[in-house]
Amino acid sequence: MCNILRYEKRHEDELLALLKNEPDWNSFTSDVAIGKFRESLLNSESYICESHGAICGYVRALVDGFGVYVSELYVAPQYRNNGYGKELLGKVRQAHLEQDVYVLSDEDLYYGKLGCKRVGSVFQL
Template sequence: MTRKDLAIERYQLAHEQALFSLLSKEGWTCYCSDEDRFTRYKEALGQSISYVLIQDESLCGYIRCHNDYGNGVYVYDLLVDQKYRGQGYGNLLMSKVKAEFPKTEIYVLSGVDKYYEKLKLKKAGSIFEIN
């Protein structure tokens, strides 16, 4: 990173409060709407590859991925605080994952296709929910 006030760090338990505050603030209440979901998401974070973006000592974004044993890295969550959007921070987080897994295909599971289309990512399939 070239900016002194910007850092990408591996997610740690010390980031938990700030991360869940960001999730709640940005309306991602599906992960923190009740104690059971909150607990399950904390467990998922512990089993995932996750990075947080820190600017001026504030957590302003994060990415959560899973490595499928070299068959691909799947990005489950990418979120940047609304007041920091438009500065390339989401792309920085994705670049961090790509740098960590340079020989592995990276796939994004998206609910916001327009964002990834804007980044000129190639659509590689669809996701279907089993009810």
């Protein structure tokens, strides 16, 4: 069981500590990028996933008048295969029923497994 909450500044330290454990996320958490990443989490539509009171993942989406674009989706390795990524994506989808939601990702197998439809080089939820 998890709770999906709108990202707030109070979540920053715990989320960044989680992501700093992942070498693949260095482009977001490096000294050069961290300030811009902190700002983007607050200025985008971002949600966190909590399991037993601990942050275990997040999603960040860019919203404009033409669509909703999921930029990042992350679930910590020890929490994967519990449906948390799907729940995070579902939260974005539910918040934008009137708009198309696209995923910008290189994790094609994952999104295909979820049943997302490929549209050009992106997936549609």
